[in-house]
Amino acid sequence: MTTPGSDLRVTRRLVIPDAELSERFSRSSGPGGQGVNTTSSRVELSFDVARSTAVPDDLRQRLLARLGHRLAGGVLTIAAGEHREQRRNRQAARERLVTVLREAAAPPPRKRRPTKPTRGAKERRLAAKKRRGDVKRGRSGRYDE
Template sequence: MIKINNKIELKSSEISETFARSSGAGGQHVNKVETKVELRFHAEKSSTFSGSVKGRLKKIAGRRWSHDGVIIITAEKYRSQSMNRHLARQKLINLIVQALEVPKSRLKTKPSVAIKARRARDKVKRSEVKLLRSRVTVD
């Protein structure tokens, strides 16, 4: 069970973790120990979240969201498997917390009178500049 907040907990059946050898520096240790963590959260099949939250989660997750509706998070920052495991879980929690926040709806605004006046003035100026470019006819 992963606790997201006071009301939401993820079931263990919705999450799977695999471990692999991490890349980067570390010498013999990194070549022998599987410290990289790949956490998979089956978001599409999860009954914990509504459709709108899943939609926002898909948008926030981006390319971490697979075709199967699984969020794949990897962590290999630390040399310790337990620290990487904690980091991966924290990344998932942060993603979900972001998706739970309902975005504010945009309020339509009208351009102010001053803006409309400036736009009209600029339009007149521009037309005068273009008129000056035209050929002059001598009578």
């Protein structure tokens, strides 16, 4: 669980210092009655991926490539306004930021090694096709072979 005021551990290699995160607060929509009109509980958490000193260069390239559609000028912004309390929205935004960065920082999956079907698999496939053809031929009403 991440708490405001402490560094964010995304992976073993990536720990974001609290000083590199910026928060903006605004009035939230949703539940809260008249309190919604007076309290700034919605949080926008921003992290500058492109210029951060905490991100290793090789990881930065991967993050920029995978998060390109979510970045504005190299800055990733996460908004949270689902809770009535600012503290809980700050916590939700930080958790969401960690999740997004962790998924983007994950190494690419291994490349598939192409394989060929075995002789037995080919024979089973052809036998199944033959049976299926026999079933369909039996439906037509013709009984010639």
